[in-house]
Amino acid sequence: MNASPKQNAAATTPPAALSSRGRRELTILVVLLAFGLFIVPLLIWVVGRGVLGPFEDGGPFALLVDFFNGLRTGSFVYWAVAIGPYLMVMVLRGLWHFARAADRAAN
Numbered sequence: 001m002n003a004s005p006k007q008n009a010a011a012t013t014p015p016a017a018l019s020s021r022g023r024r025e026l027t028i029l030v031v032l033l034a035f036g037l038f039i040v041p042l043l044i045w046v047v048g049r050g051v052l053g054p055f056e057d058g059g060p061f062a063l064l065v066d067f068f069n070g071l072r073t074g075s076f077v078y079w080a081v082a083i084g085p086y087l088m089v090m091v092l093r094g095l096w097h098f099a100r101a102a103d104r105a106a107n
Contacts, residue, residue, distance in 0.1 A: 029086060033083065033085075033086055036082040036085045040084065041064055041067045046060075
């Protein structure tokens with residue numbers, strides 16, 4: 001039942017730092033999540049104000065408060081707005097990957 005010294009060392013070794021690719025992916029996630037949490041709702045407010053008129057509950061910050069309350073309740077629509085930019089970029093990256101792979105296979 002005694003573990004070898006290599007197993008003990010591996011169990012106590014802290015996890016390796018993120019690779020450069022991992023840092024890049026984490027940066028993309030954080031930036032796009034921040035964009036989805038703060039910029040997209042404000043863009044929705046600007047377009048909605050132009051098309052529908054003033055927001056009933058107040059200005060843009062009242063909309064942000066309502067938006068974060070919607071996130072807190074777990075509403076799918078609010079979460080779709082928040083993570084939508086990240087999901088859209090991931091889909092575009094995936095399509096780009098498949099297009100490049102198909103191009104390489106054709107050559």
